[in-house]
Structure formats: structure tokens, C-alpha cells
Amino acid sequence: MSALRFLGTTSRDGDCPTLYEVEGTDQILVQGDRVTAPEQLAELRHVKEHETFVTVPRSLLTRFAPRDEPRGMVPFAEIRHLFEEFEHTAWRLETRRGYASDRNSESWAAWKAGADLTAEPPNAWRENTARAAAEGRRFERVRIVDEPLTEGQEFLLVTGMGNVASGEDIRNLPRAQAERLGLPDHDFWLFDSRIVARFVFDDNDTTLGVVLSEDPADIAAACQARDAAWHHAIPTRDYAQRVPSAM
Numbered sequence: 001m002s003a004l005r006f007l008g009t010t011s012r013d014g015d016c017p018t019l020y021e022v023e024g025t026d027q028i029l030v031q032g033d034r035v036t037a038p039e040q041l042a043e044l045r046h047v048k049e050h051e052t053f054v055t056v057p058r059s060l061l062t063r064f065a066p067r068d069e070p071r072g073m074v075p076f077a078e079i080r081h082l083f084e085e086f087e088h089t090a091w092r093l094e095t096r097r098g099y100a101s102d103r104n105s106e107s108w109a110a111w112k113a114g115a116d117l118t119a120e121p122p123n124a125w126r127e128n129t130a131r132a133a134a135e136g137r138r139f140e141r142v143r144i145v146d147e148p149l150t151e152g153q154e155f156l157l158v159t160g161m162g163n164v165a166s167g168e169d170i171r172n173l174p175r176a177q178a179e180r181l182g183l184p185d186h187d188f189w190l191f192d193s194r195i196v197a198r199f200v201f202d203d204n205d206t207t208l209g210v211v212l213s214e215d216p217a218d219i220a221a222a223c224q225a226r227d228a229a230w231h232h233a234i235p236t237r238d239y240a241q242r243v244p245s246a247m
Contacts, residue, residue, distance in 0.1 A: 008064030017056040032056035073209040098152025100206040126166035133167030171233030
């Protein structure tokens with residue numbers, strides 16, 4: 001059975017209207033209040049025995065219903081140029097409890113062996129971040145974290161210090177708060193509020209590729225998630241003071 005991908009919701013305080021995409025298909029799942037009024041049911045046409053009906057606010061469909069045919073997945077390498085070519089802001093939402101790319105890195109092995117990674121030497125990512133910062137362009141990131149942190153999140157908190165020093169603004173948001181805010185449950189990059197690159201992972205946290213979109217509905221949803229997350233997230237240096245065992 002295909003998995004569901006959360007698209008968006010207009011719910012508040014536990015109300016239900018929500019849209020999901022059935023991954024790998026062109027189907028959208030709609031969650032709303034069941035229609036039970038006999039006079040409304042009597043007006044419905046061509047009703048099959050297995051069908052049911054729900055109501056949702058028009059704003060849910062206006063904000064989150066996809067308008068374009070989804071693109072296929074492409075390798076992450078095909079979007080590397082965007083990290084150098086963006087004009088204003090490259091913004092990332094991280095939602096997973098760990099990443100295979102981290103666990104397979106030399107830095108992970110060194111960290112597990114007790115090395116201090118809070119001031120690692122510059123690498124290609126940090127050099128590009130520093131160049132962007134010098135030009136007035138911003139790399140920003142919100143990491144959704146569990147409390148207590150997973151091992152993968154502890155690693156990112158430590159290594160993130162070097163990224164912050166190079167000019168990247170990384171912030172952390174507890175998962176419980178992210179869920180209350182209705183944030184997406186998938187990772188993505190948002191470039192200049194114009195292009196969304198949504199990550200696709202396997203069950204072992206390995207990046208399979210990304211799905212690009214310039215659909216206005218996808219861009220609006222990503223911008224809304226960014227604004228909500230950024231407002232509540234805590235800068236990395238401040239958040240690190242809450243979990244000294246990770247440093």
C-alpha cells in the first residue's frame with residue numbers, strides 16, 4: 001500500500017481538515033468532517049456503495065491542492081548548482097531522526113571515538129556558505145528535534161557549530177511543537193521562495209533523490225512552513241545550552 005505524504009492543513013486545536021498525497025500515484029486523500037445530513041446525501045449523484053463524503057473549507061484546497069502534474073524524482077546531484085546560484089535565501093527543513101549520510105561519514109566515526117567536532121576545519125559546504133554570507137545571501141535551516149535528542153541529532157548539533165561559524169543560521173524546534181504547528185513531515189530545500197526540492201528517503205535514511213516543484217501551491221505551503229518554523233525555532237548556540245551532554 002502506498003504511503004501518504006502530508007500536504008497541509010487549515011486545522012486549529014485538533015480540527016480535522018487535511019490533505020495528503022498518495023505517494024507514487026496521482027491520488028489526493030482528503031480528511032474532513034463526514035457528511036451525515038440526509039438532505040445533502042440525497043442530492044449526491046452516482047454514489048457507489050463503498051464511497052463516503054467529507055466537507056473541508058475552501059481555503060484548504062486553495063492553499064494546498066496540487067495544481068501541476070508532479071515531476072519525477074531526480075538525483076540530488078542534479079540540484080547542487082542551486083546552492084551556488086540562488087539569489088537571496090536557501091532554506092532547509094530537516095525532519096528525520098537521523099541520516100545515513102551522517103552515519104557513513106568519517107566525522108561520525110571520529111565523533112563516536114570521542115573527537116571534538118565543534119570546530120572542524122573548513123569544507124566545501126562551509127566555504128560556499130561563507131561566500132554567500134559575504135554577498136548578503138543567506139543559508140538558513142530548521143531542524144526538528146526529539147527530546148531527548150537521538151544520536152543522529154546529537155551529532156548534527158555538534159557539527160552544526162562549524163556551519164554556524166561559517167555563516168549558516170541553524171535553528172532547532174522540538175518535534176512536539178512542530179506537530180502542534182502542523183509542519184510537514186518531510187525534508188525540503190526552498191530556494192528564493194521559488195523552487196522546492198523535497199527529499200525522498202528509504203527506510204534506512206538514505207537519500208534516494210529529490211522532487212522539484214515550482215507549483216504555486218507547493219511554494220506557498222513551503223513558505224508557510226518556513227514562517228511558522230522560523231518564528232518558534234531556537235538558534236543552535238542557545239539550544240545547545242539545553243543539552244550540554246551533546247557538546
